[in-house]
Amino acid sequence: MSSRAEDCLKDFISKNGAIPLSEFWQIALSHPEFGYYAVRDPFGTSGDFVTAPEVSQMFGEIIGAWVVDIWGQLGEPPCFDLIECGPGRGTLMADIMRISEKRSTFKDVAHIRFIETSPKLKQMQKQAVKGAKATWHDKIEDISSNDPCIIIGNEFLDALPTEQAMRGADGWQQRFVTYKDGRFEYIWQKADEAILMHLPSKTVSGEVYEVSPARENFLKSCMERVKANNGIILFIDYGYEQSHYGDTVQAVRGHKYANVLDGVGDNDITSHVDFDSLKRCAEDFDFKTSSCVVQGRFLMNLGIEYRAQALKNTALKSMGADKAKEVHLNIDEALRRLVGKDQMGELFKVMCFYFDENLKPAGF
Ligand code: SAH
Numbered sequence: 001m002s003s004r005a006e007d008c009l010k011d012f013i014s015k016n017g018a019i020p021l022s023e024f025w026q027i028a029l030s031h032p033e034f035g036y037y038a039v040r041d042p043f044g045t046s047g048d049f050v051t052a053p054e055v056s057q058m059f060g061e062i063i064g065a066w067v068v069d070i071w072g073q074l075g076e077p078p079c080f081d082l083i084e085c086g087p088g089r090g091t092l093m094a095d096i097m098r099i100s101e102k103r104s105t106f107k108d109v110a111h112i113r114f115i116e117t118s119p120k121l122k123q124m125q126k127q128a129v130k131g132a133k134a135t136w137h138d139k140i141e142d143i144s145s146n147d148p149c150i151i152i153g154n155e156f157l158d159a160l161p162t163e164q165a166m167r168g169a170d171g172w173q174q175r176f177v178t179y180k181d182g183r184f185e186y187i188w189q190k191a192d193e194a195i196l197m198h199l200p201s202k203t204v205s206g207e208v209y210e211v212s213p214a215r216e217n218f219l220k221s222c223m224e225r226v227k228a229n230n231g232i233i234l235f236i237d238y239g240y241e242q243s244h245y246g247d248t249v250q251a252v253r254g255h256k257y258a259n260v261l262d263g264v265g266d267n268d269i270t271s272h273v274d275f276d277s278l279k280r281c282a283e284d285f286d287f288k289t290s291s292c293v294v295q296g297r298f299l300m301n302l303g304i305e306y307r308a309q310a311l312k313n314t315a316l317k318s319m320g321a322d323k324a325k326e327v328h329l330n331i332d333e334a335l336r337r338l339v340g341k342d343q344m345g346e347l348f349k350v351m352c353f354y355f356d357e358n359l360k361p362a363g364f
Helices: 004-016 022-029 057-073 089-102 103-111 121-129 213-229 276-285 295-301 304-318 321-339
Strands: 080-085 108-115 134-137 148-155 164-167 171-180 182-189 207-210 230-238 252-254 255-259 268-270 348-354
Touching: 004 171, 004 207, 022 171, 022 213, 022 268, 022 348, 057 089, 057 148, 057 304, 057 321, 080 089, 089 103, 089 108, 089 121, 089 255, 103 108, 108 255, 121 134, 148 213, 213 230, 213 276, 213 348, 252 304, 276 348, 295 304, 295 321, 295 348, 304 321
Parallel strands: 080 108, 080 148, 108 134, 148 230
Antiparallel strands: 164 171, 164 207, 171 182, 230 348, 252 255, 252 268
């Protein structure tokens, strides 16, 4: 049986002809009524995938320490926006706000602003930050404040769509999706000139390149806000440091890979983030960028091992030996997942973008 997202896409293609990969992706994931994110909580062992904040509170606590440090470097502004893009269940923000209680005024002055399109996830986020000053926005541009801001996003950019392009004998071709004989199918068509501007300067023919105007435009909106009001942008995502070719578009359902064109609306669709293209985009905007570090190094530089030890000590003091032993094993396992080279530690990268050259972001 076809899903409503599938029916919607079928109708759209029959009216308009084949659509670019990015349009297919956008509707499948973010259609306001029946897109993948609109109707479900995809996180955790019973969902489709597990993100770093859902692995352990340590992740959000370390990001929280980073945020509070930047707030200090900005001169502890008495009004400021803490903007999170694509907050999922709101777990990262809840952990940030809990750890920031150690700096009492921070919590009082932070205005949390969530950039979120999913009605279902907005409800979960409301629960997660109950009692804090928080508002929801569909887009960065919808925020009307002029306060300095700290913008963060974990596994957000990977959900914004990419295009794929390949150079052949007939010039640049672009990947489109059509509907034929009862199923969606990829086809290559002459590429839209506008997407070619986003390609790296040197390319190899016959290879698939991914470009994401959506990600670059999102970063630009963030940079406009930071340039006008001061602040910083931090993105964490799986991806690569230097632009290169390769098809990384993938669908996931129930912790297993699925076909991108099947199960529309029921599969998460992502691709690896090209941090090099974001760096080029930032430089065009006169922004400074940190180095692009692997998540494991970033978290270790910020002392996640010490945080793990502190949590273990608390467990020892507050519970019986057997229970504490179990908690210790869980903490060790979570730490390994977050920083281990064969886990999230190396695949995930961290990069920040800022205009104020006095800022010295920690962890890089
Ligand atoms: N940061 C969270 C969730 C990552 S999943 C975590 O680490 O657990 C991606 C999130 O981005 C979801 O909350 C999804 O609803 C949101 N999202 C996806 N596309 C979006 C868009 N175009 N605009 C705003 N939010 C979007």
